[in-house]
Amino acid sequence: MTRTTPAGTPLGDDFHVYDTTLRDGAQREGISYSVTDKLAVARLLDSLGVGFVEGGWPGALPKDTEFFARAAAGELDLRHAALVAFGATRRAGVPAQEDPQVRALLDSGAPVITLVAKADRRHVERALRTSAEENRAMIADTVRHLVGEGRRVFVDAEHFFDGYAHDPDHALRVLDAAVTAGADLAVLCDTNGGQLPTGLADTVREVVARTGFRVGIHCQDDTACAVANSVAAVQAGASHVQCTANGYGERAGNADLFSVVGNLRTKLGMPVLPDGRLTELTRVSHALAEIANLAPDAHQAYVGASTFAHKAGLHASAIKVDPELYNHLDPAVVGNEMRVLVTEMAGRASLELKGAELGVDLSGAPDAVGGAVRRVKELEARGWSFEAADASLELLLRRELDAAGERSAVPEAPFELESYRVLLDHRPDGAVVSEATVKVHVAGTRVIATAEGNGPVNALDAALREALVPHLPWLDEVALVDYKVRILTDASGTDAVTRVLVESRDDHEEWTTVGVHGNIVEASWLALRDALAYKALRRNANADRPATGPAAATA
Template structure:
């Protein structure tokens, strides 16, 4: 886990982009991140250059506790961001050093802690069942204790705007209790999501004028104004903005990180992210959608595939003269592409940059780049996902360039495979797979059982290859995601499978698309092994039936 002080990041400490996808975003219905997912999400957010990544609530949720333990053990190295642990203040009637939840925040070993505290008098009296004096003591004691233990502390003032409207003196007392005890930022939370931009901005400005505190903003989207409210708060003086990827969150969601940053950078001229990271907005948005197993919003501002799409007619005619006549920005600024009619204009620059990131040099290879762009476009139209499957994309690009490690011969070639479902008399359902492959000049047949067809196929393939590929035991399948891609009846639909693999040193993702879920899974599994073989300098190539 990184110990980077945010003040040492390229943007310094003047403005904070704070991501809470792994905590607040994970509260969205239908999202359930594994610990492995959380690590991948954190790495992607760090690549994007956000200043703070809230990892979850250690001590309250076992997965979050394990996530922080793995981060502390070295499974998460952050270059830009500081990792943040989220939790509550001490309980009433005790002390911070004796509160197990506060101790869990220390045990997480994150350099930053965000504390949530109620700032609405009605919540203090009815939910906490205490008075304002004790509520403020809970805040000040906990902040002072954590600061004394070397942690940087932010305060999330829950229900702040409703509380300020009801009793401003109470709401400001809670902020003062935190800031006067050593907290760095007082984050004003629109917890119920009921605010509108003008009133919210007035409140932010009034709080800053009356207190002089450094203020942040956290908005829910129940009025559809979370992004507008966040930008308005920044314009009113907030210098810390909390968001989630793609607006994920409870109920209607949170302020969308990509829309907020897109507005701050392109409309207000703020350096909210390192300049070189802004073109990664679209890629990271789509990759995070795949990890959440939620279809990307095609009409999402800035990063949606339709954000810069134009139908034929007046728009298309104007675009021929100057694309900016109908695009509010150059799409490439945020890593997106313009589309005319139903044809996506290939992103040559984006693919060249991505290739460079993957170690594939496409510079000075215009013909190969053009062909690669066309191929990616065709595959994407059939459901392939380059954003979420870097390993499959790397293989595609290397094959396009006739990489020597991919043309000297495959590590194995498939002759055939078969999967049988066995429903046994005792009710147990077992899958049995048989694979016939050629490896190292030898024909090998192997059979294995599994708790599903993919598990059985994986086991049979490993049984066949293990004697010939000494590195195979290092590779483990860590996650498996399936999505139906068409609106055809379920049995006729096209299926996309994402397979995440690891060799304990790194993780990679591959994709397979087919009308048959087993074949889609097979393609993704094979790509995973081919990619590993390439990395260990084994002779590899495409694996084709």
């Protein structure tokens, strides 16, 4: 079997990247894929260029049976991957051709079938309640039958490492039964996830030397070593590696597909994906998290949003000289990007780098940089956080430039607040309604507006819009899409400080602003004010800047 990349470069069968997100990954607590979800996951994995996509266990689970039926009906047109059905060997004492589970594997239409087989004598005798000889016959008979029906067969040797440590001869006879009967390879499974890299690699190396068989590796993450164990197994001679997207799986999870592929490709130079696909790692990882209804792990190796984010001033100083000094690879290689975080740890280099990222040139403006460093540290000490509020940080940097006499066009809000008032009305019918009144000066006019809302912040936003839209019609383009509140308690809960993050959006981009105050409404006001100031800045001072953020991709 030889696959071809879109560019025409052969991707041979000498190494397999095998994904089991739809079966093993779906066993993670909290994940429940619909059949439509499963089809979408398979398409994404195929777009990444993995060699094999395991779709599930037909005949055992109705959704998996439907998935394979819909795939066979043409709903899944795979360009890179071979579809795999997973199942068990025949039952003890039942001929393979008469076993309904084996028949379901054939009926799935999958060209590749992976069988799970017991490699630990204790599991054979206590769980299957049969003999070691019958267990090997179950494996050999099922493999021969499936191969005779034109299927390619892999065998997962379950609990292999535990079984090999307990009775190595029995474990090797299980592999021999599978391969001699026609299986392409035997996968050594660390089912309990208890192995460490050095010992696991020694076992893989020994098995390859003693048998000469082609072997694969399947690792669980119970010791947080699944990725390291998988890479160690490959270095020891395994040429087939089983993973799940984002490490999803039962208990602590499985080896993370994106980390394993990232390591094999960028550290060992192995061409494990088709040409040009490595840059899709981050996109596919995040898309699969969305389908699983799980937040992407910001700190996940290679693909996390914070994986190439630098906070310490020492790091930023080095990165300013050469980005490679604190990055183990160019983030763009895996479709990610470097970010500089600005916090109380920030120094001059951090702010200059962040300014460049935001389109604010701080070079040659030492007074402005010094003022910004002092201002950030002062505000952070009072509870402000600019890590997730780039828009507020950009406004701060531009104000410091203006204060230092370096630039003009200080980006203030396009209106002046005179006052606001918010009331809470608990009505006889039990309804609780907030009412806000704002008095503002805009375009040389004093405007008073009142509006009701679902909560004080919503009412304040509604009143502000009612006052401003007749004078600033572009305000209708701005939508408040997210609102987060964090209470920063000090020694006394009654003296708590509130931090508010407001995420806004127009037709071109998204931006986040922050406000901090002892009163939640005032904290919200500060964040709302910055949101409108940022929008005005984009319209008037930097209208040609390319859009960024999630909305830009669909604008």
